Amino acid sequence: MEGFAVDTRIDPDKCIGCGECVRVCPSQTIEMRGEIAMVTGEFSFGCGHCSAVCPADAITVGAIDTQALQLATVTDTEAYLAPGEFDTAALVRLMRSRRSCRNYQQQPVAAETLEDLVRIGTTAPSGTNNQLWTFTILPERSLVMKLAEGTLGFYQKLNRQADNPALRLLSRVFLKDVLGQYHREYQETVTEGIRTWQEDGIDRLFHGATSAILVGSRPGGSCPAEDALLASGQILLAAHAMGLGTCLIGFVVEAMKHDRSIKRLIGIDDREKIHAVIAIGHPNENYQAPAGRRRIQPRIVSGD
Numbered sequence: 240m241e242g243f244a245v246d247t248r249i250d251p252d253k254c255i256g257c258g259e260c261v262r263v264c265p266s267q268t269i270e271m272r273g274e275i276a277m278v279t280g281e282f283s284f285g286c287g288h289c290s291a292v293c294p295a296d297a298i299t300v301g302a303i304d305t306q307a308l309q310l311a312t313v314t315d316t317e318a319y320l321a322p323g324e325f326d327t328a329a330l331v332r333l334m335r336s337r338r339s340c341r342n343y344q345q346q347p348v349a350a351e352t353l354e355d356l357v358r359i360g361t362t363a364p365s366g367t368n369n370q371l372w373t374f375t376i377l378p379e380r381s382l383v384m385k386l387a388e389g390t391l392g393f394y395q396k397l398n399r400q401a402d403n404p405a406l407r408l409l410s411r412v413f414l415k416d417v418l419g420q421y422h423r424e425y426q427e428t429v430t431e432g433i434r435t436w437q438e439d440g441i442d443r444l445f446h447g448a449t450s451a452i453l454v455g456s457r458p459g460g461s462c463p464a465e466d467a468l469l470a471s472g473q474i475l476l477a478a479h480a481m482g483l484g485t486c487l488i489g490f491v492v493e494a495m496k497h498d499r500s501i502k503r504l505i506g507i508d509d510r511e512k513i514h515a516v517i518a519i520g521h522p523n524e525n526y527q528a529p530a531g532r533r534r535i536q537p538r539i540v541s542g543d
């Protein structure tokens with residue numbers, strides 16, 4: 240099993256032998272030896288469940304930095320909320336009220352708020368708790384524009400390729416028709432977006448956002464894209480609670496996947512993968528109602 244080196248310590252003088260740590264440990268790192276809990280496993284997720292559940296404050300987990308989630312702009316976030324203790328209606332209202340924001344004010348978002356959003360992002364679960372995610376903050380509009388320019392260059396090149404019927408044919412034979420599919424489904428929209436940007440100065444990519452957070456991964460994770468997107472989800476919700484607007488910008492993610500030079504433009508290492516780009520800013524729109532959704536019919540599997 241993958242995990243951190245075991246760096247968990249149990250103080251035998253404090254342990255009262257309740258066994259709670261053994262019950263919550265996902266990697267069987269701890270065992271009861273008589274009346275005392277002991278670290279006996281060779282692997283640990285480093286999740287900290289044991290120390291969080293211990294009623295005797297007997298456990299320290301070296302892999303965890305208890306200060307890592309301390310926020311600069313939000314207070315009173317330390318106390319644990321047991322299941323059922325939070326106001327579900329308030330949470331659902333928050334979730335339903337978050338909307339992708341495509342109109343922003345020019346006022347920048349404070350750097351410490353963006354850093355807090357990243358810390359909040361890391362409250363997400365991650366496969367085997369490996370937390371191999373990366374976060375890159377672009378705190379200024381000029382940096383967001385630098386990323387936009389790199390993305391623009393990629394799509395201009397892609398458009399030239401997709402305009403070429405011979406390349407589309409080659410793509411159909413050798414590349415699962417990716418160029419043809421782009422040509423049919425996206426090229427017109429992208430071309431129009433580029434035209435309005437160049438001719439009218441309308442930013443259809445970042446929608447005028449003053450900042451952005453890129454969520455990526457370092458090599459080695461078991462499910463890096465899922466980890467990054469879950470972290471992004473936390474950021475989107477927290478940003479809404481803080482009064483900020485956000486929008487995921489998939490067009491930039493796609494460009495960065497294919498053109499490494501865009502990563503270099505903003506100082507991101509080649510080995511990192513970018514899974515989400517979040518435009519962030521002070522919103523300049525006023526909704527009167529929360530979002531609706533298409534109705535879904537979940538499949539309920541019967542036990543009969």
Ligand SMILES: Cc1cc2nc3c(=O)[nH]c(=O)nc-3n(C[C@H](O)[C@H](O)[C@H](O)COP(=O)(O)O)c2cc1C
Nearest residue numbers: 337338339340341444446486487488489490491530
């Ligand atoms: C993976 C992903 C990529 C997206 N890419 C873009 C994008 O490039 N530009 C954009 O304006 N919106 C983008 N969106 C936002 C979606 O259009 C938006 O979430 C959807 O229309 C639902 O609206 P809501 O977020 O307001 O609920 C993206 C959303 C997701 C989940």
Ligand code: SF4
Nearest residue numbers: 254255257258260293
């Ligand atoms: S949870 Fe704490 S007190 Fe209970 S067995 Fe584990 S170390 Fe001992």
